[in-house]
């Protein structure tokens with residue numbers, strides 16, 4: 001330790017961290033020089049639609065599991081107990097619905113970008129609005145993703161902040177731009193293994209340091225960190241069973257159902273069945289990731305108890321705690337700090353590379369290709385340049401995030417809810433409501449975004465630091481300040497249900513549900529006023545047949561028939577490359593699809 005309180009890396013730590021970057025880079029180079037050598041957009045953006053479900057499922061999980069989750073979740077559990085764990089309940093519906101509704105629908109339309117769907121179902125304007133919203137969401141998220149691990153590393157070890165940002169940004173940009181989606185998926189697999197190994201190692205050593213399993217368990221139980229199920233229906237309470245398990249479903253749907261980064265992986269799989277399977281297999285992976293990060297929080301509590309390093313002023317924010325813990329407790333285990341830092345950066349690399357690739361895809365497929373014709377070679381080169389430019393934008397965003405300051409986990413999940421929620425609403429409007437029209441879709445999306453930013457920014461500006469479990473406050477040394485905070489908090493509590501304040505204090509876990517429902521309601525009302533779309537005018541295969549499906553589940557005889565039909569449909573797809581819902585609608589498709597000018601493959 002030096003006077004500034006920094007804890008230093010040993011040589012072996014640097015070597016392990018360096019190995020991560022070298023290995024990731026090598027995987028990128030491997031896919032740049034094998035297979036089709038990334039010479040077509042088909043290979044670069046969608047891996048020739050040849051992926052298998054195991055790598056896909058790990059990659060699906062890795063996309064939205066960044067250093068934010070590795071650092072943020074333990075900090076949350078340390079301060080507020082295990083209530084956050086109930087978000088795991090939302091994974092059930094949050095993955096079943098994508099697997100059985102979104103994946104079959106998108107896969108059979110043979111899309112490359114999920115925003116092609118919006119043009120098929122509505123019109124070009126809706127597609128562009130959707131694309132731009134997505135770009136906005138992912139660019140902000142990338143900034144948080146790359147900045148978070150660099151900041152923690154800087155605060156605890158004194159490692160150069162922008163050096164870490166640049167190194168990861170550069171490596172990530174290179175392997176994404178060279179190796180395409182195949183490299184992105186296979187680095188995700190490798191990085192996921194590093195991520196799990198790092199967390200597991202720290203947990204095991206941490207339990208040992210805390211004096212063994214039963215000792216550690218006793219400490220977290222006595223410290224009140226094992227939360228019971230909180231069934232409080234109040235939507236303004238940050239984390240309850242309802243906000244996490246129900247609000248979380250909307251969050252999960254926006255990420256795993258309609259987010260381009262994920263849909264692109266479903267679309268890159270060899271068969272529809274394999275895409276569905278990969279979505280199923282995300283479930284145990286996500287539960288494991290959640291388990292490990294919650295355990296990490298508990299182990300930290302077992303080691304520090306109420307004397308958190310933040311209280312002792314070794315570090316300045318909750319988000320630096322995990323890394324401080326690792327450097328503090330694992331000093332006598334050379335290599336372990338390096339492994340954990342590799343784990344942290346693995347998590348972020350896998351997220352940022354997915355973001356680059358999906359952003360390059362939508363920019364190419366939705367914004368450039370429809371307007372300029374170009375040769376395949378030129379289109380592929382341009383896609384690679386796009387991946388590169390998003391790398392640079394990402395660095396710029398990291399600087400913007402540097403200027404803000406908030407709990408990273410809540411910040412990232414709020415972004416998902418505020419921008420991803422309206423996008424979820426837009427897709428649901430198209431998929432479940434045949435009567436919705438384009439004007440309704442655009443108005444609905446705008447209303448949803450407005451609503452989300454109103455409550456999000458309003459909440460950000462009015463929110464006090466959330467009260468920590470009382471015991472923690474007892475070590476604050478200046479009593480006056482502590483009293484003032486308590487008084488202010490009580491006042492805020494009293495104010496809570498009143499008017500706008502009540503609205504602003506809505507739990508951030510509801511942002512996704514609120515904004516997607518706003519899109520649906522406004523979209524439907526405007527559609528009805530401006531003349532709802534007639535059933536015949538909806539391109540077939542773009543609407544989920546809710547009534548038909550319900551009937552098929554209720555009547556056993558038709559259920560068998562549907563299965564038979566599905567088999568037939570699978571056969572057709574192999575032959576034609578596209579699929580029609582059933583024999584009757586095949587003519588309809590032919591009647592309507594030619595009107596919609598759209599390339600179904602790049």
Ligand SMILES: CC(C)(CO)[C@@H](O)C(=O)NCCC(=O)O
Pocket residue numbers: 064065066067068069070087145255286351409412413
């Ligand atoms: C998004 C969930 C809830 C599920 O994937 C989880 O991975 C998470 O909390 N992510 C936080 C954002 C991030 O890690 O970048």
Ligand code: NA
Pocket residue numbers: 061062063064065066067346347348349350351352
């Ligand atoms: Na990740």
